[in-house]
Amino acid sequence: MKNLIIMIIKRLALGVLTLFLLSLLIFLSVEALPGDLAQEILGQQATPEAVAAIRRQLGLDLPPHIRYIEWLGGMVQGDFGTSLALKRPIIDLIAPRLQNTLFLTLYTACIAVPLAIILGMMASLFRNSYFDRISNATALSAISMPEFFVGYILIYFLALSGYFPSMANITPSTPLLEKLYACFLPALTLTLVVTAHMMRMTRAAIINILALPYIEMAHLKGIKPSRIIFRHALPNALAPIVNVVALNLAYLITGVVIVEIVFVFPGLGQLMVDGVRFRDVPVVQASSLVFASAYVGLNLLADIISTATNPRLMRQK
Amino acid sequence: MSPKTTNTSSSAPLLTMRNVHIKGLSDETWVDIINGVDLDLNRGEVLGLIGESGAGKSTLGLAAMGFCRDGCKITDGSIEFDGLDLLSQSRQQLRQLRGRRIAYVAQSAAASFNPAHRLIDQFCEAPLKHDVMARSEAETYATSLYERMNLPDPDEFGLRYPHEVSGGQLQRAMTAMALSCRPDLIIFDEPTTALDVTTQIEVLAAIRDIVKQFNTAAIYISHDLAVVAQMADTIKVLLKGDEVEQATTAKMLKSPKEDYTKSLWAVREYARAEQPLVTGQQPVIEITNVTAGYSPRQDILKDVSFAIHKRRTVAVVGESGSGKSTTARVITGLLEPRMGSVSFAGAPLPANYQDRTRDQLRHVQMIYQMADTALNPKLRIRDLIARPAAMYLGLSGRALEDRVRDLLRMIEMEPDQYIDRLPSELSGGQKQRIGIARAIAAEPGFIICDEVTSALDQLVAEGILKLLDRLQSELDLSYMFITHDLATVRAIADEVVVMKDGNVVEQGPKSEMFVPPHHAYTELLLGSVPEMDPKWLDRLLESRGADNIGDAAIARMK
Numbered sequence: 001m002k003n004l005i006i007m008i009i010k011r012l013a014l015g016v017l018t019l020f021l022l023s024l025l026i027f028l029s030v031e032a033l034p035g036d037l038a039q040e041i042l043g044q045q046a047t048p049e050a051v052a053a054i055r056r057q058l059g060l061d062l063p064p065h066i067r068y069i070e071w072l073g074g075m076v077q078g079d080f081g082t083s084l085a086l087k088r089p090i091i092d093l094i095a096p097r098l099q100n101t102l103f104l105t106l107y108t109a110c111i112a113v114p115l116a117i118i119l120g121m122m123a124s125l126f127r128n129s130y131f132d133r134i135s136n137a138t139a140l141s142a143i144s145m146p147e148f149f150v151g152y153i154l155i156y157f158l159a160l161s162g163y164f165p166s167m168a169n170i171t172p173s174t175p176l177l178e179k180l181y182a183c184f185l186p187a188l189t190l191t192l193v194v195t196a197h198m199m200r201m202t203r204a205a206i207i208n209i210l211a212l213p214y215i216e217m218a219h220l221k222g223i224k225p226s227r228i229i230f231r232h233a234l235p236n237a238l239a240p241i242v243n244v245v246a247l248n249l250a251y252l253i254t255g256v257v258i259v260e261i262v263f264v265f266p267g268l269g270q271l272m273v274d275g276v277r278f279r280d281v282p283v284v285q286a287s288s289l290v291f292a293s294a295y296v297g298l299n300l301l302a303d304i305i306s307t308a309t310n311p312r313l314m315r316q317k
Numbered sequence: 318m319s320p321k322t323t324n325t326s327s328s329a330p331l332l333t334m335r336n337v338h339i340k341g342l343s344d345e346t347w348v349d350i351i352n353g354v355d356l357d358l359n360r361g362e363v364l365g366l367i368g369e370s371g372a373g374k375s376t377l378g379l380a381a382m383g384f385c386r387d388g389c390k391i392t393d394g395s396i397e398f399d400g401l402d403l404l405s406q407s408r409q410q411l412r413q414l415r416g417r418r419i420a421y422v423a424q425s426a427a428a429s430f431n432p433a434h435r436l437i438d439q440f441c442e443a444p445l446k447h448d449v450m451a452r453s454e455a456e457t458y459a460t461s462l463y464e465r466m467n468l469p470d471p472d473e474f475g476l477r478y479p480h481e482v483s484g485g486q487l488q489r490a491m492t493a494m495a496l497s498c499r500p501d502l503i504i505f506d507e508p509t510t511a512l513d514v515t516t517q518i519e520v521l522a523a524i525r526d527i528v529k530q531f532n533t534a535a536i537y538i539s540h541d542l543a544v545v546a547q548m549a550d551t552i553k554v555l556l557k558g559d560e561v562e563q564a565t566t567a568k569m570l571k572s573p574k575e576d577y578t579k580s581l582w583a584v585r586e587y588a589r590a591e592q593p594l595v596t597g598q599q600p601v602i603e604i605t606n607v608t609a610g611y612s613p614r615q616d617i618l619k620d621v622s623f624a625i626h627k628r629r630t631v632a633v634v635g636e637s638g639s640g641k642s643t644t645a646r647v648i649t650g651l652l653e654p655r656m657g658s659v660s661f662a663g664a665p666l667p668a669n670y671q672d673r674t675r676d677q678l679r680h681v682q683m684i685y686q687m688a689d690t691a692l693n694p695k696l697r698i699r700d701l702i703a704r705p706a707a708m709y710l711g712l713s714g715r716a717l718e719d720r721v722r723d724l725l726r727m728i729e730m731e732p733d734q735y736i737d738r739l740p741s742e743l744s745g746g747q748k749q750r751i752g753i754a755r756a757i758a759a760e761p762g763f764i765i766c767d768e769v770t771s772a773l774d775q776l777v778a779e780g781i782l783k784l785l786d787r788l789q790s791e792l793d794l795s796y797m798f799i800t801h802d803l804a805t806v807r808a809i810a811d812e813v814v815v816m817k818d819g820n821v822v823e824q825g826p827k828s829e830m831f832v833p834p835h836h837a838y839t840e841l842l843l844g845s846v847p848e849m850d851p852k853w854l855d856r857l858l859e860s861r862g863a864d865n866i867g868d869a870a871i872a873r874m875k
Contacts, residue, residue: 213428220382221416221443221494235433311478312432 015296022292027068030281040279081282090286096172101267105252112191120202125229139196151189151262168263186263194248201244205237239306246302254291331534332358337394339376350376351558361532365549369774372555374538378504382419383411416443420495424507426487430479437475440494449498462493466523485516489523505537513636514845518866543847547854554578566851589786591827592629592811599663600624601763601795607657609647617643619819630796632810640819641799645765679709682756686768688748692740699736706758724754746777767799782809803846815839
């Protein structure tokens with residue numbers, strides 16, 4: 001247990017450092033964008049005085065390192081700044097969107113992760129059988145199609161016939177069951193997109209383990225193949241599986257903008273795309289940092305789970 | 318415990334194999350592994366299976382459980398266990414036999430225990446899944462077996478994970494696990510090969526005690542005759558899938574019939590004459606008061622000193638973890654010592670290999686235990702040997718080609734036949750010869766041989782030792798021989814250095830080291846090497862006491 005706590009503290013420190021470096025990177029890349037923000041806000045006809053005034057008002061006349069420190073200081077305290085385009089506190093824009101995105105991610109994960117791991121285990125159990133080949137081929141076809149295409153196909157088959165809504169424009173006040181119903185198609189689309197990767201990794205990780213002497217030992221003890229996979233191989237294959245799951249969850253949080261657009265889903269991705277479009281620098285910076293935190297946090301979680309499930313790491317002599 | 322059903326009289330053999338043929342898939346073609354072997358085993362009898370690697374011992378042992386590894390198939394013959402024809406049983410029926418009535422003890426317990434589960438859970442799995450015992454009953458039984466096998470703290474022992482116990486303990490725990498359903502037959506597949514000699518004894522004693530106690534029949538597979546002699550009632554010798562001969566242990570040891578068996582027996586008698594001691598000469602390699610370790614807190618070597626003279630072989634002996642290989646790393650400059658120094662022909666060598674001159678590097682060469690991993694699999698023999706010759710001696714073109722051919726002739730491999738092969742196209746012994754050629758290509762004065770024969774069969778190993786001996790006198794070489802095998806020491810060493818926990822506990826000429834009185838640890842080490850006498854283990858246990866062997870005996874010494 002002590003090992004785990006030390007490891008968590010170490011990884012947390014490392015995560016904070018990573019986030020710090022990322023914040024620097026985000027700030028610098030936004031800084032490097034061409035054009036002048038004040039000019040952009042006021043349009044071509046603005047007088048130089050008005051531009052200077054708005055620059056002062058936004059703090060753009062200060063040197064970059066001061067602006068960075070102020071921005072980071074605000075972020076750390078939960079003050080995400082104000083949207084330039086919408087003139088509202090960014091926290092009010094991000095919070096409901098983030099909630100939606102997390103909801104969709106969780107929803108998808110609840111379908112995709114068990115599905116991928118069970119399919120992966122069955123594929124490794126019935127290796128090279130028809131089941132293995134068909135599930136592999138299906139998963140690969142699903143991953144090979146562009147997300148929006150998968151989305152439209154699902155809309156064509158499941159929404160046009162009236163089973164599920166094609167619009168997932170939920171609000172914070174939508175009741176849970178209705179939310180689940182409304183978001184079914186986007187969740188299914190994303191499931192089709194991420195399952196293949198996780199399933200194939202599960203299959204490969206387990207098949208790797210199946211070549212080891214302790215698996216032969218289990219066979220020679222007369223243990224059933226299904227129990228060998230579940231009880232003898234899976235616990236030892238968890239580390240790679242957990243990592244690929246974390247990677248896919250992070251992808252679900254950050255990379256689903258196209259699916260959001262297809263299903264008119266009010267997620268974080270759209271907010272960021274709009275931010276880029278309207279040169280709303282504080283929004284872009286804030287959502288980038290949220291995405292970065294999701295990546296760092298999920299990878300940290302994956303590391304903790306792989307350590308906690310490995311007795312060799314947990315109980316060192 | 319549920320009563321066992323026995324549907325044949327106890328006088329019939331427990332296991333009968335007739336004309337068994339097994340084929341294995343190798344490079345997409347089926348090759349013969351076992352060509353028509355017969356085998357009979359009675360209840361309570363122990364059969365020793367002897368042979369070199371590739372003889373098909375393990376394959377035959379697994380076939381006795383109706384099990385074939387991936388890429389193997391039983392093509393002909395019959396295997397009958399207690400009246401059941403194993404080859405016509407369904408998978409499910411076979412599963413009910415395995416673990417319950419026939420159990421298996423693998424070579425490497427460390428690899429054969431699942432690292433994710435506690436020992437007790439792995440012990441209880443078979444009894445529970447076969448409905449032989451309830452969990453609590455199985456746990457009590459485990460504790461009693463752990464106690465019988467002299468495992469420390471039997472009540473708590475099972476709560477540990479495999480990585481938390483020593484190799485010898487793990488091997489005993491695996492034997493206990495094999496007994497969990499009280500099987501009629503246990504297959505022991507080289508259960509002590511991976512262990513140190515002193516640890517080997519405690520496992521051998523435990524296995525023999527248990528086999529006698531429960532009247533379990535066993536097939537004991539090993540390449541080590543002396544070990545099998547302690548365990549088996551009858552011995553069967555296999556060679557490349559054919560039976561050579563079978564006889565009772567006493568008869569087999571005293572008067573083997575076949576030439577092959579005789580040659581196996583004879584290997585252990587190879588010993589070269591001890592070179593006369595050189596006095597007043599500068600040693601080739603001198604290690605002076607070396608203290609070294611990998612982490613700043615821990616010293617692996619503590620004040621180690623010894624010298625190696627010209628044309629002499631110094632064997633460094635000790636168990637795993639005693640610091641033999643660390644000494645080699647200090648000499649080669651891979652590990653900088655914290656204190657002390659290494660000198661070559663009187664001149665001190667820089668501690669770090671990066672600070673050594675090319676000539677200093679040239680003079681210290683190494684031959685490794687695993688020729689498989691020490692040779693680049695993508696390079697041809699020509700390039701493997703040419704590289705050091707080109708790098709240290711500046712040879713190129715015609716001269717280099719001639720040199721490579723000369724070197725191949727020196728290691729008794731026909732240049733035209735082998736020069737363009739890849740390492741994968743050579744046998745284990747031939748690969749090791751290439752390793753030797755690569756070392757002498759640099760024209761060194763000193764070679765470290767790190768367990769060079771321990772991965773090889775006895776006959777092949779003997780050939781390597783003879784080759785090294787010949788090269789030594791032809792090329793004026795000095796060797797440092799790292800080994801845990803005292804038979805190798807007896808065969809090739811002039812001087813012996815015994816190491817334990819990073820200290821040199823005793824050193825001297827071979828003629829003195831093999832004659833008492835010894836340091837207590839040397840005594841234990843020497844006494845633990847099995848002898849070709851079936852009564853050896855009995856006598857040893859009687860003289861030392863059953864609880865004064867292996868780890869316990871070493872602990873007592875401190």
